[in-house]
Amino acid sequence: MHETRPAKITSPVVSLGNGYVRTIPVAAIVAAVGVVLAILFSGGLGARFMHAYLMNYAFLLSICLGCLFFVTIMHLTRAGWSVTLRRIAELYAMCVVPMALLFLPILVTVLSGSDVLYPWVDGGWSMGDSDDPAAVATAGFINSLPVAQRPPFEQLKYGFLNPGFFAGRWVVYFLIWGGMASFFLFTSLKQDKTGEGSLTHRMQAFAAPAMIVFAATLVFSSFDLEMSLEPFWFSTMYPVYFFAGAVLSAWATITLTALWFQRTGRVTDEITIEHYHDMGKMMFGFIVFWGYIAFSQFLLIWYANIPEETFWYNWRINYPGWKTLSYVLLIGHLFIPFLAMMGRTVRRSKNFLFGATIYLLVMHWLDHFWLVMPHYNHYVGGGIEGRGWDTFNPMADIACAVGMIAAFIAIFCVICRDRPLVALQDPRLGESLNHEVH
């Protein structure tokens, strides 16, 4: 029953070792092909491609940020059980540094004054231009104003949403995230060598203020990245929604990565079924949390029925295709995983978790697709017939996803390199190795 497991690392292979040498070239080729295909499907580097890029970027960034949250919260709560999983999260969090480079295309688009992505770049509203009564009615009352009477955007929000300030904010975000991620990773790596318990105290002390800064940056970056695509719309719940998806996908990514490592013969003894069970429980919890946040946001806007807010949902739930996608998210992102992950047995099955984590990541990808693409469909599609699914081809997004995820895997492998995949000398390692779900 209580066979006491060792408090030290016994497994021979604890780093990626040569694995990444084989992975990187393949991933790099797939990445290149994917992105090129995406450009071809989009017909160039215009608005279509940029939206596909933004959407996939938001998807990957949310995973990094979720992992950064994992590391911080585990230190903050002095968690012992999760020590063997924490290194994977630390490595993913570190990916936020190369992710800063991948942000450049978006930043360049904004700084060049092009409004293919964010309508606020040139200070315009770009609300639907159609004469169609239904389209105008849904696009908000602004359209019925003579142009001279429209609220000048510059006066309203330009102080916040302008290219210069936007760029400045993102520099700050990446400095903070990069700083946090490197502090946690390198301190933990240092502890691998020295085994000093004081380093744990240092990370714990650092985690508390870091969490505050992290929360603030997460709030504003979620406004900046996706909510400001539609500058007219606003929801105070938006950062929480972004956060819920990010954390769920981070937990899924960590679990999936652990399974991948173990299938390739790494960290086989350190991560046990008990850890998976706990991760499964927490994923279950965050599925419910995501549903709770998504439903609350919808209910409040639906119930109050204020046109400034409802048009955002109207685009997503009243147009063909998007309507289907909304139901897919409701059922696929909430109901199916909720029922599927309820049982104890399935949470303790590695095969089930392998499928479930991939499924959850696909759903999270669809979630970002749902957040970004109706915006493109409405602005650039033009006319009421352009606002449904029939004029929309998601191939560019899928190709872009394949490419960018491959690039992300390559980046992750480079960051892993020879680094140990578990925290070798964490003082709570023994507790984690002997972790048992009661």
Next chain:
Amino acid sequence: MAENNNNNADSKLIGLLAQFDDPESLVAACNHAREAGYKKMDAYSPFPVHGIDPAIGIKRTILPLIVLAAALGAVVVGLGLQIYTNSSALDFLAPFPGYPFQISGKPVFSIPANIPVTFEIIVLTSAITTFLGMWILNRLPMFANPLHRISRFKRVTNDKFFLCLEAKDEKFNRAASETQLNKWGAVAIEEVRQDLTDNDLPKWIPTAAILGAIVLLLPPAAIFSQWGQTNRHPRLHVVPDMDWQHKFKTQTMAPNLANGLDEVDLMYADLRSARRPVDGAVAFGSLDIDSEMNFGIKQDFAHAISSRKSMRTLLVSATDDKTAESSSGDSPALAADATENIDQWVTTFPEGVEVNEKLLARGQQRFNIYCAACHGYAGQGNGLVNQKALALAANGDATWTAARSLHDADVKGDAKNPVGRIYDTITNGRGNMGPYRAQIPVEDRWAIVAYVRALQETGLKTPGVDAATDGEESAEKVDPDAKPKE
């Protein structure tokens, strides 16, 4: 106490109870017992000891499945309750039929608004099922347990651990089992004996229970007997002065009569709560002798007002225009009613209305509040309400007469639409447009007239009203059968 039982001829041995001092020895003893082939045994501890379940062969309980079933049932019940009561007129629970009513513009059947209550019903049902299910599966409450007669056993809720081998077990042997228990480290061993004489309940308990049940049933029975009965007495009023307030409400009879009291508290013989005005009385501020200012009609034609007598008549005559118009074949805007004399309208603003920037600003503000919803901010006839209604009308979901563009040639200029007539349109409505005199004070109506004129003068270029030819185009866009709005 335990010793007493041992000597009792009427008692039956039901097991051997062994005491241990710490959880580890208990788990070890359980494991030994299982290995020795015992199947019927139970361990007792002050807190749940992990590792004991497999040791004495406890299978996982089916409680979670029961709760899941209850939760799924609660989904159906919760949603069904709300659908039946709020969004259906079903009456299979007669005499309590569903009562669908519209509220805050929500559909009678609106799932999002039904989620919270459904959720609470699910949780409530599941929690009660969990609670009751656990006790029932555990066969509790059971107050008559022979274990409670053993004084040593009292420490099971404090700091001692016990293993009980039951006499029903095939392997059980009074002497051999005791030896085994001693070998496994039992600190003390006692027999568990059931006192057979104790089995009967004291006689007074069933009697008391039956009497208690009868007493408890009396109030509901009394209520039920009155169910659906008529009663000549008024119902109980806890705070009478809240229910019977001595006040007059509009369009009611004298208060006490309305409340169904026997005593008639008549203030007026006709039972009205208020008096009608004396014939010829003019309400304060409603003298309206300045016909130009108040009606937009030249003083010379003031008799036209008295001939119409009241605003109500004006409105009726305006709607009567429909019949005249369909036969005349004129442009709809020009289809004046037979009694309308175009010359009667004032063509200049009356004295006391000074057209200046301030008035125009006021007019614009009022226009945007009252008129723009249908006519649009620029008066193009493309207000949001109009657009939405047209879209609905196109689907056959509503009937709607399109709002006119104020830039149409046939509603512009003194010849066809002098300021007095515009003022009259605002005051009394025209076509399907309703009167606004109740909402807009006289001065503001003139301000709007001024602003409408200003809009028409600037002739904002918009789709639909572009050049002279577009007049026809826009006329075509408007439903030809419809009465124009101005």
Next chain:
Amino acid sequence: MATTVDPQGLDNTYDDASQRTPLVLGGLDYQGVTETACGFWEAEKAPKIWWILLLMAMSLLGILGGLVNHLLMSGVGVWGNNNPAYWGWPIVNFVFWVGIGHAGTLISAILFLFRQNWRTSINRAAEAMTIFAVVCAGMFPGIHIGRVWVFYWLFPIPTEHLAMWPNFRSPLLWDVFAVSTYATVSLLFWYMGMVPDIATFRDRTKSRIGKFIYGLLSLGWTGSARNWHRYEIAYTLLAALATPLVLSVHTIVSFDFAVSQLPGWHTTIFPPYFVAGAIFSGFAMVVTLLVPARALFGLEKLITLRHLENMNKIIMATGLMVGTAYGIEFFIAWYSGVQVESYAFWNRAFGNYSWAYWIMISCNVVIPQLFWFKWCRTTTWFMVIVCIFVNIGMWFERFVITITSLCRDFLPSSWAYFTPTWVDIGMLVCSFGLFSTLFLLFCRFLPVIAMAEVKGIMPRDGHH
């Protein structure tokens, strides 16, 4: 048991990553835990201070009864509620008490699911506090409905007389369901957790009445392994049910406000923000009660400084969440570009209720930051002061939300100023009498410490 670093052996707030901090101090064994936890209950005579407190609490309760009677006989006009502030103090008090009633279930359910072992010493008292707070909370909407004697119209009970059903699309009805479900489930959870400990009382009590009552309440509990097995599963299930429930209750309370269109009320972050605020105030109340209780009942070895420190950290964290929500609200009010929305928030901070707003900010956001300092969060008298401030701040938060928005809605002609009457103030103060009476009686007659659970997490020889 780890050697302790201070002479009394009662400071376990030191941080040592290589081993888990002991949560039961003073070298207590199982018997010691039982003796300590039962000490106050077994005392022949309750200490004088308990009687004095009970007398004070019951006096307030008596006044509360008088006030409620006055209200029922005279009508809700005795309150300061006016047009447009139809929701005056009664609703503020309701939300305040419901919020406090969140910590108990949170400690019992969420911390249980997260296997935070330190919850075991404090969960019983916190659960009891939850139920008593919900009782206080339920009173206010109950008496706010005016005609209390037809309160059953709130529920979907078929009556021919009314020939109607409640409106299930109204958040106020959601509240009825949420609060009554919460009260029921909390009660079940509390009672179920108490059964093994009541069995301890049954086995230790000397009086015949005690034997009868505790025997009845403990349902014949024997501590059988088969019973424990189902009991533990049921406990986990109840925790798993109570967790979304506890979130839903304050979420639905927030819906009361947020589904409307009133500026300052309609904002989508309300649900998680209300929940964070509820946890915040609930924990503050737990600390406020437990610090004197542990001294009075001699529970320092079970409710250790570590427990209090952890709660203070949660108070600080949730305080920051609430502060973040204030910030997001303010930012979005500006960002939305909606004039009335911006004005609503400007008005809160600088309008005629700004005094309430700044009390709220200082008590909820500024003062809890003192808990960054270890001395502040481990000094008992000091943390009580901070927690009292937190509760004052959270009361004012509900006041600010309810009153400022109602008094400054879209229509300037309906703006007004709300002033409470003496009945309002009296009811708020005296509701503490109801709460304290229940809590003091609980401390004397029911197990304050979840003994079975504390014993379950004590380190055992040969294990860990």
